[in-house]
Amino acid sequence: MIRKVKITTAAEVAASIPNNSTILSTGFSMVGVAEEIYQKIEECFLETGTPRDLTFIHSAGQSDTRRGMEHFAHVPLLKRIIGTHWGLSPKIEELIKQNKVEAFCLPMGQILSMYKAAASGKPGVLSEIGLSTFIDPRLEGGKMNQKAIDSGFEVVQYHPFNDKDYLFYPSLTFDLYLGRGTTADEYGNITMEDECAKLEVMSAVQAVKASGGRVIFQVKKIVQGNTLKPKEVVIPRIFVDEVVLCENPTENHRMTSLAYYDPHLLGEIEEPLSINREIKGLDMKKLIGRRAVMEVKLGDTVNLGVGIPGDSVGSIIGEERMDGQVSLSVEVGTIGGIAIGGGDFGVTKNPEAIIDNSYKFDYYNGCGVDVTFMGAAEIDSEGNVNVSKFGHRSPGCGGFIDITQSAKKVVFCSTFTSGGLAIEIENGKILIKKEGKFKKFVNKVQQITFNGKFAAASQQPVLIITERAVLQLTPRGMELIEIAPGIDLTKDVLEQMDFVPLISPNLKLMDERVYYLGLMHLATQFNRNE
Missing domain, CATH: 3.40.1080.10 (Glutaconate Coenzyme A-transferase)
Incomplete structure (x- = not known):
């Protein structure tokens, strides 16, 4: 018999996160962001002091200046951030500027490739991308502040190979994945019919599973098992540990920051x-x-x-x-x-x-x-x-x-x-x-x-x-x-x-x-x- 996925709440997820966890999350601005879970993590920390000392890893900025990963902008909730962009995250930027969190920046395409490498058990990614920029360890090594420099943690290495210059981006390990889909069936199969971007969800999920971590999805709907069309399932149940049914989708499960739902963004109808x-x-x-x-x-x-x-x-x-x-x-x-x-x-x-x-x-x-x-x-x-x-x-x-x-x-x-x-x-x-x-x-x-x-x-x-x-x-x-x-x-x-x-x-x-x-x-x- 196929096991049914664990259905939980955002508050229960927040309370279950151990200190010192490494979280991988997907999203772009507010597209695909598990906003309700993020909110509850912030609330849990402010009420109980836990979880704390988290490492948050993301391939794109996940905020609209007030929501998304801005909920993590507290110390000691956040210890280290490894990401690509914080231009719409003023509180995160302020923590970086004030040297209160370790901040590491990587090129978006390389962090996505790192997910794929981790998912398939590879040691990392060898690439020319980043050479002669601040990513290059011969310059700054992607370290955005003194706290990152003092940490001794390295996210990229200079690696000459066959008389050519390369950078090596080592694979990371993860404890928890937080992401978003539209519909889950009772077994944990996930579809994304109302999401206007696919993001890198499959690569991220497989990277977390390869690390032995938990995979949690926020969804708008839960339906009976074996009722989803197989080709519409983006993440199969074998990768999913828990599902959070969003309690306030109008505010916390919007298609974008500005729109709860817009079929033009899906190509379902065309704007003249x-x-x-x-x-x-x-x-x-x-x-x-x-x-x-x-x-x-x-x-x-x-x-x-x-x-x-x-x-x-x-x-x-x-x-x-x-x-x-x-x-x-x-x-x-x-x-x-x-x-x-x-x-x-x-x-x-x-x-x-x-x-x-x-x-x-x-x-x-x-x-x-x-x-x-x-x-x-x-x-x-x-x-x-x-x-x-x-x-x-x-x-x-x-x-x-x-x-x-x-x-x-x-x-x-x-x-x-x-x-x-x-x-x-x-x-x-x-x-x-x-x-x-x-x-x-x-x-x-x-x-x-x-x-x-x-x-x-x-x-x-x-x-x-x-x-x-x-x-x-x-x-x-x-x-x-x-x-x-x-x-x-x-x-x-x-x-x-x-x-x-x-x-x-x-x-x-x-x-x-x-x-x-x-x-x-x-x-x-x-x-x-x-």
């Missing part, structure tokens, strides 16, 4: 394309995104990163009727459709396909997208880019390193300065009404998330696109190649940089179409060049 065709003004993100989209060629596979790219490039491709001519890709696992930015970055309306994100990173690392659009917090004269640790922020790298090191072309999208920058557009010219307080083009970046010399040695095309200028990476450093109409080269560009870039002898104006409201007719240009 006309909704995404309206051009609604020209702000800085829009200007940068419009110039960036000009770097796309017919048939390209494109990746969108968080920030300006995720917030603008996808919608501009839709406005320009280019969505049938390129393939948009977001790291959470969606292909095609209309990428959503902001707090729900990672999900897509009208997706063509939704695949396991560990497979998506196999593609990113192995084949490399044709062009990736990424944000940038700091850029220096050597073309190094920092997005992971700057000023008082420690957001981490997410999938940035995997994607940028492997992409055939990298386009960084950034405002020229930050901190109060204000502009106006008049008659196709850009006017700087208020300059930003902080320069983004600096003498030396605080942390190397992208290594300019490494990219130049690989002859990888790299552009930095801003609202007022475009620079490209050359073997001799950063070269200014375009400035916007209305911009003064000395006052608005050179004086707002901590270094003097090379200036192209063919310096030209940025395409004037960027600065006029209305279509740029890029799809027509595609057709002419076909």
Whole structure:
């Protein structure tokens, strides 16, 4: 007789977690996050002082600034965090900055591969991804604060092999998996029909089982055994130890941070394309995104990163009727459709396909997208880019390193300065009404998330696109190649940089179409060049 899975509550799970446990959890922003279990862990700690000294391991940020893994932002509840991104987790970031928890950052694709290695009993992952960045032990070894340095714990090793440089990411062991599905049957088979991303759930679950750990899923529904369609079962019962039936799914089992349920994100129904065709003004993100989209060629596979790219490039491709001519890709696992930015970055309306994100990173690392659009917090004269640790922020790298090191072309999208920058557009010219307080083009970046010399040695095309200028990476450093109409080269560009870039002898104006409201007719240009 098939055993029935243990059905429990989130509070019972929280009370059963031993001190010093290592928890592996899946989620992306608030997609796939076992929010009710997280809440009860926090409540249990605040009421009883346990569990404590936990190690929390995650491949993507799991928060919307107030929920998700923010519930773990207490000491001594949390001892160590090994993850990729904390940009939407201000309390976690504060603990890292104040040196109250050991914080280790790894590239998203590599931590996903580490799960697969652990699941199959392998010692770890040998990879070139992370070389010459802050992940490399010859620089920082992924350690985000002094507490991590002092711990003596290592998450990555430098490992030359066959006269080539590699990094070795050793497999980890886990005590507990916390994840989410939509429906469980009474035997513990799990489906994900209302989840808008598959995430890396199977790899994570198998890694925990290989370690002898417990696997727990939060679900919205429990049904009779043998009533789920076998091909819809994402996690078979043999991997599942316990199931938590969510008591408040409207708040604690939402499809995304903003939506309890949206069939457009599943591809079950399609939002009319006309909704995404309206051009609604020209702000800085829009200007940068419009110039960036000009770097796309017919048939390209494109990746969108968080920030300006995720917030603008996808919608501009839709406005320009280019969505049938390129393939948009977001790291959470969606292909095609209309990428959503902001707090729900990672999900897509009208997706063509939704695949396991560990497979998506196999593609990113192995084949490399044709062009990736990424944000940038700091850029220096050597073309190094920092997005992971700057000023008082420690957001981490997410999938940035995997994607940028492997992409055939990298386009960084950034405002020229930050901190109060204000502009106006008049008659196709850009006017700087208020300059930003902080320069983004600096003498030396605080942390190397992208290594300019490494990219130049690989002859990888790299552009930095801003609202007022475009620079490209050359073997001799950063070269200014375009400035916007209305911009003064000395006052608005050179004086707002901590270094003097090379200036192209063919310096030209940025395409004037960027600065006029209305279509740029890029799809027509595609057709002419076909």
